[in-house]
Amino acid sequence: MSESTTVEQRWVAFGPAGAVGAIHRTAEGFQMKLLDDDTYRGTYPTLEVAKSALHAALEPGSEWPDFREH
Template identity: 45%
Template sequence: MSTTETHHPLWVAYGRSGVVGSIRKDEAGYTVTMAGADAPAGSYPSMEIAKSALHARMTPGSDWPEFREH
């Protein structure tokens, strides 16, 4: 018996105060989850749109976060 492990790339977004959210590539597209949230904020068709959506959900005036793949 063999098991298949599906790898879904994950990018963590870091702001000035630490982790602000994450983006996971999955079957739905690029799913944004903000740090501390109980549910995803939404899924987007491209990484660039997901990054913009995550930034838009941050505190107004926040710098663009640093995204690191994990």
């Protein structure tokens, strides 16, 4: 049996150099990963918490990304 995740909404995070990561809303919560990640880094209860987690995963001193829903 394989597991599957249905993505209900997606936000792409953009920094000065372009896209840096994404947040996906699923039935379980909000999942976050950076572009280079193979898997999600975790599931978070709210979009704001997932945005904060994504920002925290960026290099120290990185600006807050611009999140755009896709």
